[in-house]
Every structure is written in C-alpha cells, then in structure tokens.
Amino acid sequence: MNILEWAFGKRMTPAERLRKNQRLLDKAIRELDQQRVKLEKQEKTLISQIRQSAQKGQMGACKVQAKDLVRTRRYIEKFYGMRSQLQKVSLRLQTYRTNEQMMQAMKGATMALGSMNRTMNLPSLQRIAMEFERENDIMEQRQEIMDEVTDDALDVGLEEEGDEVVEQVLEEIGVDLRQALGETPLGLQSNAVAETKIAQAVGGGGGGGDPGDDDLQARLDSLRR
Numbered sequence: 001m002n003i004l005e006w007a008f009g010k011r012m013t014p015a016e017r018l019r020k021n022q023r024l025l026d027k028a029i030r031e032l033d034q035q036r037v038k039l040e041k042q043e044k045t046l047i048s049q050i051r052q053s054a055q056k057g058q059m060g061a062c063k064v065q066a067k068d069l070v071r072t073r074r075y076i077e078k079f080y081g082m083r084s085q086l087q088k089v090s091l092r093l094q095t096y097r098t099n100e101q102m103m104q105a106m107k108g109a110t111m112a113l114g115s116m117n118r119t120m121n122l123p124s125l126q127r128i129a130m131e132f133e134r135e136n137d138i139m140e141q142r143q144e145i146m147d148e149v150t151d152d153a154l155d156v157g158l159e160e161e162g163d164e165v166v167e168q169v170l171e172e173i174g175v176d177l178r179q180a181l182g183e184t185p186l187g188l189q190s191n192a193v194a195e196t197k198i199a200q201a202v203g204g205g206g207g208g209g210d211p212g213d214d215d216l217q218a219r220l221d222s223l224r225r
Helices: 003-008 014-056 059-119 122-155 158-172 191-203 211-224
Strands: none
Touching: 014 059
16 A cells, blocks of 8 residues: 555555556656667767768777767667566556456356346246246147138138139130030039030031131140140
C-alpha cells in the first residue's frame, strides 16, 4: 500500500494495479526508444566528425572522437538490452492480466451455473415435459381427424366429375357416352368389349367406310393405346 492509498483509504484492485504498472512500463519503453534514437543520431555525427578530423590530419581530435563513438555505441547496446528486459516484463504483465480476466470470467460463469442449478426444479421440469408430450399427442390426433375429414370432403363428387370429363372428351370426338355404354351392365365388362360397342355405335365397326369414319376409328385406337 502506498502513501495515497494509506491517506485516502482507497485500495486498488489487482486488475487496476496491473493496468497501472503496464502503463508505466509502456512509458519507460517509449522514453528508452527516444534516448536510443538520439544516441544513434549522435553516432552518425561522430562518424562524420572523425572523417573530417582524419582528412585534416588532426589525429588527437580523431582519437578523442573515436572514444566518444565507442562509448555512444555501448550506451546504444545498453538501451537495447534495457528495452528488451522491460518488454519481457510487459509481456508477463499482459499474461497476468489475461489470466486475471479469464479467472473473473470463469468465476462469473460458475456463479451463473450455480444459480441456475439452485433455481432449476427437476420434478417440475419433468412434469412440464410430460404435459407437453400429452398435449402434443392430442394435437396430432386432432390433426389426423381433420385431415381425414378434409380428404373425404374433397373426394365428394370426384367420380361424377370424372365421368363428366370422360363424356366431354367423347363428345369432342363425336361419341355419345350414354349411347356407347348403354348395354354395359354396371360398368363391369372389360375395356375391350366397351371399346367394341363404342366402335359399333359410331357406325360400323370397320372396313369400307368413308374417310370420316376412318379418322374416328384412328382416334379410338389412339385412346385405346
């Protein structure tokens, strides 16, 4: 606990303390990077000065500048090492923060599951499931009855309408259905006999007729197929 926490009685949570330390580390890394950039610029300046001193033959100044260059490069290496250490600590703090968040999430999920388990009434749930199954069976039975009633209602008059369609087709080709099927007892004779009677009723059953009869016979043969 620091002085501010002791004076004002405010205690920081572990998550808040981790965030604060993370911000401090990020700030320190930025400052190190700024100082390193300055040293790298100074290194380039020293190299240029060493070349100028060497060209002028000022060997004493050249040696002093060379020492400064070596010293600057060592500091640059130290800054790289310090930044690496701080970056490692920052990564550890990020890992701790992630673990803390995961623990909080697991804690909340555990509390929610515990609350659900305490409020869940298994006998009541079983009773509701049984009631649902019973009502569902009743609904399916009623639906089957309604489907049967609907099918019966749709089938009413179906045979009569079929007969009307057949009669219309035969009328289109010039055949009277009642005349053609007048001698068929209750519609139980075979199709071949019925077709023979239709052909006889049309006029003649065969050979030597006029072209209209031949055309009608061709249509009957097509219907037979």
